[in-house]
Amino acid sequence: MLCAHWSRLRRVSSRSCCATALRSTHSSTRLSSSPERIMKTFCSVWLLLSVVELSPAQEPPLACRGAAGPAPPQPETAEDMASTGDLEPTHYPARRAAQVALHYLNTRHGSPFRVFGLQQVHKASAEDVEAGGRKYKLDFSVTDWASGSAGPALRCSADVLFPRTERHSAPDVKLRCEALQQINRTVQEEEAFYQKHIPPDSAVSARDIPDSYGNMSEEMQPFWRLARVAASFIMLRESSENTEFNMVQMASVTQQESSEEQLMLEFVVLLHDLPSQEIVQWKLLASWSPDRGVRVLQTEWQPRCPHATKPPN
Amino acid sequence: MYCKLTLLVHITSAALATTQVLRIHVESEDHIQALKELEEDVDSVLDFWSHGFSTERPIDIRVPHTNLSAVKDFLKKNNVPFTVMINNVQELLEREKAEMVSNAKMERSTKSFNFAAYHDLETLYSFMDTLVASHPNLITKVHIGNSYENRPMYALKFSTGGVSRPAIWVDAGIHSREWVTQASAIASNYGVDPSVTSLLGQMDIYLMIVTNPDGYVFTHTNNRMWRKTRSVNSGSSCRGVDPNRNWDAGFGGPGASKDPCSESYHGPYANSEVEVKNVVDLIMGHGNFKSFISIHSYSQLLMYPYGYTCTDIPDKSELHSVGTAAIKELTSLYNTIYQVGSICKIIYQASGGSIDWTYNIGIKYSFAFELRDTGYYGFLLPANQIIPTAEETWLGLKYIMEYVCNHPY
Numbered sequence: 263m264l265c266a267h268w269s270r271l272r273r274v275s276s277r278s279c280c281a282t283a284l285r286s287t288h289s290s291t292r293l294s295s296s297p298e299r300i301m302k303t304f305c306s307v308w309l310l311l312s313v314v315e316l317s318p319a320q321e322p323p324l325a326c327r328g329a330a331g332p333a334p335p336q337p338e339t340a341e342d343m344a345s346t347g348d349l350e351p352t353h354y355p356a357r358r359a360a361q362v363a364l365h366y367l368n369t370r371h372g373s374p375f376r377v378f379g380l381q382q383v384h385k386a387s388a389e390d391v392e393a394g395g396r397k398y399k400l401d402f403s404v405t406d407w408a409s410g411s412a413g414p415a416l417r418c419s420a421d422v423l424f425p426r427t428e429r430h431s432a433p434d435v436k437l438r439c440e441a442l443q444q445i446n447r448t449v450q451e452e453e454a455f456y457q458k459h460i461p462p463d464s465a466v467s468a469r470d471i472p473d474s475y476g477n478m479s480e481e482m483q484p485f486w487r488l489a490r491v492a493a494s495f496i497m498l499r500e501s502s503e504n505t506e507f508n509m510v511q512m513a514s515v516t517q518q519e520s521s522e523e524q525l526m527l528e529f530v531v532l533l534h535d536l537p538s539q540e541i542v543q544w545k546l547l548a549s550w551s552p553d554r555g556v557r558v559l560q561t562e563w564q565p566r567c568p569h570a571t572k573p574p575n
Numbered sequence: 576m577y578c579k580l581t582l583l584v585h586i587t588s589a590a591l592a593t594t595q596v597l598r599i600h601v602e603s604e605d606h607i608q609a610l611k612e613l614e615e616d617v618d619s620v621l622d623f624w625s626h627g628f629s630t631e632r633p634i635d636i637r638v639p640h641t642n643l644s645a646v647k648d649f650l651k652k653n654n655v656p657f658t659v660m661i662n663n664v665q666e667l668l669e670r671e672k673a674e675m676v677s678n679a680k681m682e683r684s685t686k687s688f689n690f691a692a693y694h695d696l697e698t699l700y701s702f703m704d705t706l707v708a709s710h711p712n713l714i715t716k717v718h719i720g721n722s723y724e725n726r727p728m729y730a731l732k733f734s735t736g737g738v739s740r741p742a743i744w745v746d747a748g749i750h751s752r753e754w755v756t757q758a759s760a761i762a763s764n765y766g767v768d769p770s771v772t773s774l775l776g777q778m779d780i781y782l783m784i785v786t787n788p789d790g791y792v793f794t795h796t797n798n799r800m801w802r803k804t805r806s807v808n809s810g811s812s813c814r815g816v817d818p819n820r821n822w823d824a825g826f827g828g829p830g831a832s833k834d835p836c837s838e839s840y841h842g843p844y845a846n847s848e849v850e851v852k853n854v855v856d857l858i859m860g861h862g863n864f865k866s867f868i869s870i871h872s873y874s875q876l877l878m879y880p881y882g883y884t885c886t887d888i889p890d891k892s893e894l895h896s897v898g899t900a901a902i903k904e905l906t907s908l909y910n911t912i913y914q915v916g917s918i919c920k921i922i923y924q925a926s927g928g929s930i931d932w933t934y935n936i937g938i939k940y941s942f943a944f945e946l947r948d949t950g951y952y953g954f955l956l957p958a959n960q961i962i963p964t965a966e967e968t969w970l971g972l973k974y975i976m977e978y979v980c981n982h983p984y
Contacts, residue, residue: 352914353921379951382912407951474754474799475693476957508950510800532800534953536874537923539817539838541800 346396349386356386358506359398363420365498365507366435367404372491372556374455374484375448379407381415395425396503404439416441424503432499452552455484459517459525466517466527485515485527488556492548493531495558506536513543524549524557530564541566595643599634600656609653610634613646621646690762690965692958693754695795696726696788699761703729703784706764717781720853723806726788728853733780741983743866743976744858746783749818749850749929750802751790753872755946755956755964760784760870762965763972770973774980778865781857787818787850800954804848808835816842819869821851824931825883830924841927851929858933866940866979867933868972873953874922874945875913877902877971880934882918883926890939891917897978898942905971909963911947913971918943940979944968 349356360383367378385401400422403415418439425431459466471486472478478486489512497507511532518526526549533542543564549557601607613636614623622637638646650657688702707714717730734740747753747760761784774780785791789805803815813836820831823845827833831841846852858864879894888894898915905913914921918928922945930941947956947964956964 350916350920352916354923377951379949472952472955472957474794474955476952476955476960478957508953510953511955538832539802541838 346388346390349388351383351386356383358503359422360400360402361506362422362433362498362501363400363435363437364404365494366437368491368494369498372494373452374488375451377407377487377490378404381405395423398422430502433501456552460520464517467515469514471512486512488527488550489515489529489531491556492529492546492558493533496544496561497533504537508534510534524551524554594637594639595659596635596637597657597659599636601634606655609655613649690765691962693758696785696792699785702761703731719857722789723804723849724789728788730781730783733775735775739861739863740779741863741865742779742781742861743979744781744864745868746786747870748791749786749869750871751787751794752800752802752954755872755961756870757785758961759946759965759968762962763969774976778980802838804850806848811835816840816848818848818851819929820927821845821848822927822929822932824928824935825926828883828926830883830926864938867930867938869929869943871943872946873948875911875947875949876921876945877913877915878918878921878943880917880931880941882928883931885919888934897975901971901974904974905967908967908970911967939984940975942975
């Protein structure tokens with residue numbers, strides 16, 4: 263309840279937020295309930311403290327403080343790069359559009375044993391479209407990220423349409439990659455991984471993968487890749503010309519009860535947006551099997567406390 | 576946890592005897608309210624090890640002996656489940672302290688410093704002292720000032736003599752979560768590159784390994800993803816300013832935020848951050864820097880000014896070709912692919928950046944690196960990539976430095 267108040271009043275100072283909370287409890291004609299009484303006490307004490315200014319640096323209220331939804335990325339500036347006509351392939355407008363195509367590719371062809379990364383953009387162009395949006399045409403190469411730039415590269419072409427609507431809507435991607443069917447499908451590993459974790463007694467759970475030092479065990483790699491693929495659904499949906507997303511960490515994975523022969527996994531992932539440098543946290547529920555691939559069933563944006571402190575390890 | 580425990584060492588042993596740490600498993604809003612009531616009770620001496628109460632993760636509270644039964648009663652009355660996590664804090668402290676002492680002993684000699692690992696601030700600082708002690712005729716430690724939280728800021732000066740020779744500046748870790756940068760900077764001292772000797776006959780090199788020490792400590796103790804300084808922003812509960820939006824070049828313009836809670840908050844005015852001011856003062860006071868190179872991660876880019884505008888600098892073609900050649904050297908080692916371009920065009924428009932300021936005051940060879948990788952691990956680059964990253968980056972840096980040396984102005 264407290265959390266909801268704070269998150270709704272993002273930019274309002276904590277003091278006035280607390281006063282609002284107090285007013286709303288006072289106006290209630292019912293006998294105030296225990297949580298309301300506690301909140302009233304908390305608010306009174308807090309207001310008193312803030313008046314007295316005991317410490318110069320007030321830490322924020324402990325409830326999460328966040329926007330009502332994912333913070334929209336910074337609006338494009340007046341100094342817009344000429345993103346129409348031929349684009350410089352190494353510059354960000356082309357690269358951002360290619361990343362969107364990559365997210366799309368991963369949602370379709372990613373697996374616990376395959377995540378694609380951008381190797382290089384060869385050619386790019388953009389044009390405004392009548393419906394009000396911008397369409398990018400791209401020619402680029404991707405690699406299986408695990409093998410790095412050493413691995414075989416796949417040549418792809420894509421049309422990425424960023425719509426121009428009042429409220430954000432997901433970009434539209436049309437993608438063709440040559441020889442996609444011919445790349446070594448990791449069938450054996452997928453099957454073994456599936457068989458290992460589909461039994462009802464499998465209850466995998468882990469946090470902070472990789473850890474602060476970049477460590478990730480062999481065992482956790484397929485889960486991390488699944489998180490990355492599932493996160494691609496979110497990154498694809500949330501992308502615009504003003505964003506460039508990556509997943510920086512699988513904050514947690516908790517295996518749920520398998521359903522319809524699908525591995526069910528609840529993830530919390532940390533995404534990084536390059537232009538704004540913000541770290542965005544999402545919780546999601548995904549299913550996977552070798553036959554059906556990755557499906558994302560639920561997503562939930564998580565507001566982050568500005569001073570999120572982790573419990574001691 | 577390390578930081579918290581260090582503070583606790585100063586409390587008397589008697590008081591710590593049978594201090595317990597309780598782990599609270601919050602399951603409902605009612606539990607959260609009860610805990611908040613507990614935390615707001617100003618008479619209590621409870622030490623909350625975690626904040627941001629939620630049902631997602633357990634909350635740990637260090638409870639002194641005298642309050643133990645009262646606190647446990649309160650929790651039981653409110654049906655808040657808890658477990659005793661640390662039965663005796665004192666014992667844990669002794670063990671932790673013993674381990675740190677033995678680690679510190681091991682790292683004392685340059686030969687045993689583990690370059691292929693990430694280290695905390697204290698270890699990096701003590702290694703700097705070791706370096707200086709073992710190369711007294713080459714390296715000195717320059718105390719350029721203190722951080723917001725009063726930590727010393729040190730640059731290592733590599734010099735074979737002379738008075739105020741033309742100099743090259745390299746900084747790492749201005750954004751604290753970019754751990755591979757501090758690690759690569761310190762690893763650049765691994766082995767002696769003979770080709771640098773002739774360069775050092777004519778120029779000095781200043782290497783600032785931890786440009787944002789407060790942020791760096793915070794990434795170890797609290798939030799691995801912390802980027803900014805740790806200054807208090809008046810009128811806001813959010814701390815920190817993006818130190819690379821705080822320089823006096825297009826300050827406050829597009830590509831920086833005026834929201835103190837934002838990762839790219841530019842601060843109240845240019846050079847408001849003492850960390851930035853200290854570097855500015857050193858550069859201005861010295862007056863003879865010929866190159867300024869700032870190291871960041873990630874994205875694998877080598878960039879030149881401007882960030883605050885996409886207009887080309889007058890020296891664009893020279894800097895672009897120096898950058899291209901430097902990248903060729905870098906790539907030659909492990910085939911790591913980098914792109915070259917101006918900040919504004921290749922990554923994003925960003926105002927108040929360091930290399931824009933240095934370029935505008937006449938330091939022509941101003942560059943910024945974004946090291947490995949391209950987003951696979953991002954900031955959490957595995958330690959086994961530190962040395963390869965440092966080695967390839969060194970080749971790129973060396974090219975630039977030699978070029979600067981051969982093109983005096």
